[in-house]
Amino acid sequence: MNSQYYEFFCPVKVIAGHAALEHIPYELTGLGGSRPMIITDSRVRQAGLLSPLLTACQEGGLEVVTIYDEVPPDSSTAVVRDIARVYREQDCNAILAVGGGSSIDTGKAVNILVSEGGEDLTQYSGAGILQKPLRPFVVIPTTAGTGSEVTSVAVITDEHKEVKLPFTSSFLLPDAAVIDPRMTLTLPPMITAATGMDALTHAIEAITGLGSNPLSNAYATAAIRMISQHLIAVMDHPRNTEGRLALAQAATMAGIAFSNSMVGLVHSLGHATGAICHLPHGLCMSLYLPYVLEYNLDRIRGPLGELLLPLEGAEVYATTRANERAEASIRAIRKLRDQLHERCDLPRTLHETGRVRRDQLDDIARLALDDGSILFNPREVTLNDTQAILQRAWT
Amino acid sequence: MPHQRLPLRFRLRRLYVTVMFAVMGRALQALSEVDRQSRREITALPHGFVFELTVMPDGPGLAVEHTGNGHLVYHRQPAGPVDLSIRFKHISHAFRVVAFQEKTAVSFASERMVVDGNIAFAVRLTRVINRMETFILPRALAKRAVKEYPSDLPITEKATTAARIYLRILTHPAGTPRTQ
Ligand SMILES: [Fe+2]
Numbered sequence: 001m002n003s004q005y006y007e008f009f010c011p012v013k014v015i016a017g018h019a020a021l022e023h024i025p026y027e028l029t030g031l032g033g034s035r036p037m038i039i040t041d042s043r044v045r046q047a048g049l050l051s052p053l054l055t056a057c058q059e060g061g062l063e064v065v066t067i068y069d070e071v072p073p074d075s076s077t078a079v080v081r082d083i084a085r086v087y088r089e090q091d092c093n094a095i096l097a098v099g100g101g102s103s104i105d106t107g108k109a110v111n112i113l114v115s116e117g118g119e120d121l122t123q124y125s126g127a128g129i130l131q132k133p134l135r136p137f138v139v140i141p142t143t144a145g146t147g148s149e150v151t152s153v154a155v156i157t158d159e160h161k162e163v164k165l166p167f168t169s170s171f172l173l174p175d176a177a178v179i180d181p182r183m184t185l186t187l188p189p190m191i192t193a194a195t196g197m198d199a200l201t202h203a204i205e206a207i208t209g210l211g212s213n214p215l216s217n218a219y220a221t222a223a224i225r226m227i228s229q230h231l232i233a234v235m236d237h238p239r240n241t242e243g244r245l246a247l248a249q250a251a252t253m254a255g256i257a258f259s260n261s262m263v264g265l266v267h268s269l270g271h272a273t274g275a276i277c278h279l280p281h282g283l284c285m286s287l288y289l290p291y292v293l294e295y296n297l298d299r300i301r302g303p304l305g306e307l308l309l310p311l312e313g314a315e316v317y318a319t320t321r322a323n324e325r326a327e328a329s330i331r332a333i334r335k336l337r338d339q340l341h342e343r344c345d346l347p348r349t350l351h352e353t354g355r356v357r358r359d360q361l362d363d364i365a366r367l368a369l370d371d372g373s374i375l376f377n378p379r380e381v382t383l384n385d386t387q388a389i390l391q392r393a394w395t
Numbered sequence: 396m397p398h399q400r401l402p403l404r405f406r407l408r409r410l411y412v413t414v415m416f417a418v419m420g421r422a423l424q425a426l427s428e429v430d431r432q433s434r435r436e437i438t439a440l441p442h443g444f445v446f447e448l449t450v451m452p453d454g455p456g457l458a459v460e461h462t463g464n465g466h467l468v469y470h471r472q473p474a475g476p477v478d479l480s481i482r483f484k485h486i487s488h489a490f491r492v493v494a495f496q497e498k499t500a501v502s503f504a505s506e507r508m509v510v511d512g513n514i515a516f517a518v519r520l521t522r523v524i525n526r527m528e529t530f531i532l533p534r535a536l537a538k539r540a541v542k543e544y545p546s547d548l549p550i551t552e553k554a555t556t557a558a559r560i561y562l563r564i565l566t567h568p569a570g571t572p573r574t575q
Contacts, residue, residue: 003497007506127511166514210504210542262504370439372514375521376504380543 006213016179025060033094033136040098084113094136100143108154130169145195147255149177181245189344194282201285202254208300211261220257225310226250268371299378413455415493420457420469425563427467434465479512
C-alpha cells in the first residue's frame with residue numbers, strides 16, 4: 001500500500017556474544033551507575049547464573065550493592081514497593097534485572113518508583129505518564145523468549161484489586177540488554193522449547209499482523225531463520241553455546257519486531273488461556289500458532305508464503321510452488337511442534353496439556369475477545385471464530 | 396483560534412472531521428438504543444464510563460458516556476474526567492479515517508493514534524464503532540472503514556437498523572455540530 005505509515009523505535013543498546021557479561025561494568029559506569037542493585041528470581045540464583053555476573057562485576061571494579069532474588073512469577077505492586085525500599089536504604093543508583101519476563105518487568109516498575117519517588121506504583125499506570133528518563137537500567141535475559149528486554153511495557157499485578165496494571169512508556173526501555181550464552185545454557189528442555197515457540201510467534205505475528213512494517217519485518221525474518229536453524233539442535237545438545245546464543249539473539253530480534261508492530265490473535269488466545277488455566281505463555285503460543293495462521297490464511301497468504309524461506313531453507317522454498325508456500329509454512333510449524341513433542345513432550349493440543357477442561361473453552365473464547373492484541377489481527381475476530389479455533393486446537 | 400488563519404482547504408477539512416465526529420457520536424448513542432448486540436458489548440463498561448475520541452491537541456472530538464444497561468449518551472465534550480481516550484496525533488490522520496481513506500484498525504495499528512485507558516474496554520468500543528459503521532454506511536464505504544464486513548448481516552437488518560439510527564440522529568435535540 002503506497003499510503004503506508006509506520007513508526008519504529010528501539011533505543012536499547014544490545015550487547016551480545018561471548019563474554020558479554022564482562023562488558024557490564026564498563027557500560028554501567030558509563031551511564032553513571034556505580035552502585036547497582038540486582039533484581040532477580042530464585043530460579044536464576046539456584047541455577048548459579050549470578051556467579052559469572054558477580055565475578056564479572058567484581059573484576060571490573062563495580063560493586064554490586066545488594067541482590068533481591070525473590071521476584072515471584074507474577075510480580076505485584078507490593079513486591080515492587082519492597083524492592084524500591086531496599087534500593088533506597090542501600091543508596092543504590094542503578095538496576096540490573098536478571099531473569100525472564102517477571103524479573104524484567106519488576107525491574108522496570110522498580111525503576112519508576114526509585115526515579116519518580118513515592119510508594120504508590122498505581123499512579124504511574126497507563127500510557128505516557130512518565131515524562132523523563134529513569135535511572136540507569138541494564139537487563140540480562142535468561143529465557144530466550146519474552147523479548148521484554150526491548151519492550152516499553154511492564155505488567156504488574158495490583159496487590160489490592162488482583163488486576164494486572166499495564167505501564168507503557170519509552171522511558172521503561174532499558175539502556176542496554178546483555179545477551180550472554182552462559183545465561184541460557186542451563187535452561188530446561190521444556191522451557192527452551194516453549195520460550196523458543198514464543199519468540200517464533202512474536203516474529204510471525206509481527207510479519208502477518210496489521211502493524212507489519214519493513215523494519216520490523218527485517219528483524220522478524222532474521223529471528224525466524226535463527227530459530228528454525230537452531231531450536232532443534234539446542235534441544236538435542238543443550239550445552240551448544242552457539243545455538244543458545246543464536247536463540248537468545250533471535251528472541252531479542254523478535255522482541256524488537258513485535259514491540260514495533262505488535263502481536264495478534266495467537267497472543268489474545270494465549271493471554272486468555274494463561275489467565276484461566278494458568279498454562280505457561282510460551283506453551284500457549286505453540287498450541288495456537290498453526291490454527292490461527294490457518295484461520296487468517298486468506299489475508300496473510302503472501303507474507304506467510306515468503307516465510308517458507310527462513311523456516312525451511314532455500315531448497316524447500318524453491319521446489320514449492322508459489323501458491324502453495326503459505327500452506328507449506330504452516331506445515332513447517334507443525335513439524336517443528338512435532339519435533340519438540342518428541343524431545344520434551346511439549347503438548348500440541350489443549351487436550352494434551354491435561355490442564356484445560358473442555359467446559360473452559362467458552363470462557364477462553366470470550367476473554368480472548370477483550371485482549372488488546374486482537375486489534376492487530378488481520379481478520380475481524382468474532383466469538384464464533386475464537387470458539388471454532390479452540391475446538392480445532394482441542395485435539 | 397489559530398486555525399482560522401489556515402488556508403480554506405484545511406479549514407474545510409477540520410469542519411468535515413468535526414461534523415463526522417458529531418454524526419458518529421450521535422450514531423453511537425442511537426445504536427445503543429436500537430441494537431441489542433451492541434448493548435451486550437457496552438454493558439461490560441462501568442456505569443458512568445466516559446470514552447472520548449479526539450484529535451490532538453485540542454479537538455475536534457466526541458465523547459460518549461455509559462449511562463447503564465448498555466446505553467450510551469453522546470456529549471460534544473466530556474463534562475468530567477475521561478476513563479478511556481483515543482487521540483489522533485494530528486487532524487490529517489483523523490481525516491483519513493473519517494473520509495474512509497484508511498481503516499480505523501490500520502490507523503490504530505500504524506500508531507496514528509494514542510490510546511490511554513483500559514485496553515479491554517478499548518477493544519469493546521472498537522467493535523461497537525465498527526458495528527455502527529457497518530450499519531450506517533453504504534456497504535461499499537463500510538468495507539473501506541472496517542477490517543471485515545460481516546458475512547452474516549442480513550440486508551434487511553442492516554436497512555432497518557440504519558433507518559432507525561438515522562431517524563434518531565436527525566431527531567435528537569442534543570444540539571448542532573460545533574463549527575469554528
Ligand atoms: Fe509472547
